[in-house]
Amino acid sequence: MTTLTALCTFVAVGILVVILSYIAMRGIGALNLRLLVDTPRPDGEGGGIGNALVGSGLLLLLSCAVGIPVGLACGIYLSEFGGGWFASAVRFLIDTLTGIPSIVTGVFVYAVIVLRMKHFSAFSGGIALALIMIPIVARTTEEMIKLVPHSLREGALALGAPQWRVTLGVVLPAAASGIATGAMLAIARVSGETAPLLFTAFGSRFFPRNLNEPIASLTVQIYNYAISPYDEWHTQAWAATLVLMALILSINIAVRFLTRNRFS
Amino acid sequence: MNFRQRLSPTGNTGDAIFRATVFAAALLVLAVVLAMIVALASHSMLSIRQFGFGFLTSREWDPVKGQFGALAFIYGTIASSLIAVLISVPLSLGIAIFLVEQAPSYLARPITFLVELLAAIPSVVYGLWGIFVLAPFLRVHVEPHLARWFGWLPFFQGPITGIGLLTGGVILAIMITPIISAVVRDVLAAVPNTQREAALALGATKCETTLIVLVNGAPGIAGAVILGLGRAIGETMAVTMVIGNRAEISLSLFQPSYTLASVIANEFTEATANIYLSSLIELGLILFFVTFVVNAIARLLVWRVTRSTAGAI
Numbered sequence: 001m002t003t004l005t006a007l008c009t010f011v012a013v014g015i016l017v018v019i020l021s022y023i024a025m026r027g028i029g030a031l032n033l034r035l036l037v038d039t040p041r042p043d044g045e046g047g048g049i050g051n052a053l054v055g056s057g058l059l060l061l062l063s064c065a066v067g068i069p070v071g072l073a074c075g076i077y078l079s080e081f082g083g084g085w086f087a088s089a090v091r092f093l094i095d096t097l098t099g100i101p102s103i104v105t106g107v108f109v110y111a112v113i114v115l116r117m118k119h120f121s122a123f124s125g126g127i128a129l130a131l132i133m134i135p136i137v138a139r140t141t142e143e144m145i146k147l148v149p150h151s152l153r154e155g156a157l158a159l160g161a162p163q164w165r166v167t168l169g170v171v172l173p174a175a176a177s178g179i180a181t182g183a184m185l186a187i188a189r190v191s192g193e194t195a196p197l198l199f200t201a202f203g204s205r206f207f208p209r210n211l212n213e214p215i216a217s218l219t220v221q222i223y224n225y226a227i228s229p230y231d232e233w234h235t236q237a238w239a240a241t242l243v244l245m246a247l248i249l250s251i252n253i254a255v256r257f258l259t260r261n262r263f264s
Numbered sequence: 265m266n267f268r269q270r271l272s273p274t275g276n277t278g279d280a281i282f283r284a285t286v287f288a289a290a291l292l293v294l295a296v297v298l299a300m301i302v303a304l305a306s307h308s309m310l311s312i313r314q315f316g317f318g319f320l321t322s323r324e325w326d327p328v329k330g331q332f333g334a335l336a337f338i339y340g341t342i343a344s345s346l347i348a349v350l351i352s353v354p355l356s357l358g359i360a361i362f363l364v365e366q367a368p369s370y371l372a373r374p375i376t377f378l379v380e381l382l383a384a385i386p387s388v389v390y391g392l393w394g395i396f397v398l399a400p401f402l403r404v405h406v407e408p409h410l411a412r413w414f415g416w417l418p419f420f421q422g423p424i425t426g427i428g429l430l431t432g433g434v435i436l437a438i439m440i441t442p443i444i445s446a447v448v449r450d451v452l453a454a455v456p457n458t459q460r461e462a463a464l465a466l467g468a469t470k471c472e473t474t475l476i477v478l479v480n481g482a483p484g485i486a487g488a489v490i491l492g493l494g495r496a497i498g499e500t501m502a503v504t505m506v507i508g509n510r511a512e513i514s515l516s517l518f519q520p521s522y523t524l525a526s527v528i529a530n531e532f533t534e535a536t537a538n539i540y541l542s543s544l545i546e547l548g549l550i551l552f553f554v555t556f557v558v559n560a561i562a563r564l565l566v567w568r569v570t571r572s573t574a575g576a577i
Contacts, residue, residue, distance in 0.1 A: 001471050002366050008358025013378050015438055019393050073289030090290045093297050099559035100552060101498025103525045107548040111303045164282030192386025195500040199532045219388050223501060226392045241389050252384050256377055
């Protein structure tokens with residue numbers, strides 16, 4: 001039986017290795033400086049993913065600016081005041097929000113923001129990504145704050161500090177590294193999201209000038225290039241994927257090293 | 265008791281502001297979920313009024329004639345998710361049993377990390393890999409053999425292209441395996457050691473002991489599978505890129521198909537007519553409710569096992 005279960009594990013790890021090595025092989029050959037700074041051009045004229053890199057960076061900044069404070073506050077509410085039925089309801093909603101397909105989040109933001117503004121925009125894309133971030137940040141914040149020993153809280157309260165100073169000045173710093181890793185994982189997660197951006201941020205062939213217009217992103221560009229009929233665009237899709245995976249993998253590995261000793 | 269006192273039992277103004285701020289964030293989450301339901305429902309009203317329940321049972325999807333029915337997408341979604349679950353469940357059970365019951369911890373920890381990395385790969389990257397590696401592989405090395413040996417079944421008939429329901433199901437299976445195996449791992453780890461010791465003391469073999477552990481964690485394992493199913497139902501990009509995107513209902517797994525999520529991704533920006541857009545948003549509403557219910561059931565099941573056993577120790 002051990003052979004069988006070991007085989008299952010081997011298959012899963014094998015698939016991971018195959019996927020990553022394909023990305024590395026196909027991506028490294030296509031990667032060069034011009035690709036990283038140029039904008040898309042018609043087939044046969046080269047072009048690059050520079051605008052998509054800038055666009056993805058801006059979208060991530062926007063989503064962090066909205067998603068991390070709200071998620072953090074929500075997590076603090078759940079851990080510090082989370083005894084009653086309302087908190088249980090919020091906890092349940094957060095869990096189900098995590099399970100709602102990201103394409104539905106995209107449709108929602110389209111209906112609420114894009115239809116009203118009458119055009120696609122970086123703002124709407126950032127909001128869509130933030131909605132995906134909030135539940136992740138909220139739950140990890142709650143879990144991490146719960147790990148802070150009660151004696152620390154009691155000590156601060158006994159010294160006469162009001163509760164808000166205890167939470168912000170004592171509890172949060174003690175849980176900071178855990179909360180930061182949670183936020184990093186949320187960033188890794190949304191940096192790979194494509195579906196919610198298709199009809200919010202939409203995409204663009206140019207460098208972004210302001211946040212109120214459609215904006216390019218790495219993931220949407222990978223999608224558009226992958227389903228295009230041109231070999232040159234396919235190659236660029238692999239290169240863009242390599243850049244994206246380098247970002248996501250380095251976040252995941254960094255988180256792994258940061259949390260290595262916490263639970264042992 | 266007035267409002268100010270309710271906000272801050274300690275009577276400190278800073279506390280009141282702090283509490284109100286974090287409470288507002290929690291309210292915001294509640295508001296977002298409510299707004300989602302209201303926005304999706306109100307924007308699909310046009311389509312709901314025009315097609316009624318017939319929307320769910322009609323297989324015609326014709327933007328030119330203005331006729332819209334969701335049956336082909338519902339079929340494609342269920343079929344691809346079922347294929348994914350059928351492939352992924354045995355694999356995930358094997359992984360979880362290996363990591364919790366058998367592997368020494370110096371092996372289990374890095375492997376756990378590697379399996380979880382599969383969940384970190386974005387959907388669009390799976391799609392890219394699916395188009396250029398998995399689909400050609402299945403077309404050349406797997407589908408011809410399936411057709412040769414099982415061609416008498418209606419599932420394995422028709423032209424072999426590599427793009428279709430089977431490829432969509434396989435890619436979904438890879439994507440949900442890290443999720444199912446992670447939850448099953450937690451469930452197995454929550455089964456108290458006394459159960460294992462009792463079984464071994466009664467003379468059970470290691471294999472029988474594992475079986476007893478599995479039976480003990482059964483509701484949680486069911487929850488894990490349903491959680492994976494929920495993920496498969498909502499997955500968009502990877503499926504869109506390999507399933508072929510044709511609104512047809514065919515028993516053959518080699519034929520192109522279409523899912524709820526992928527038709528939204530593909531046609532949303534092309535939908536110019538109001539009724540077309542409204543029908544697409546109604547598909548989103550269906551997707552919302554199905555995943556909501558599926559996730560709620562899954563969480564209740566997992567929660568029951570991990571919680572009740574934690575109390576028993």
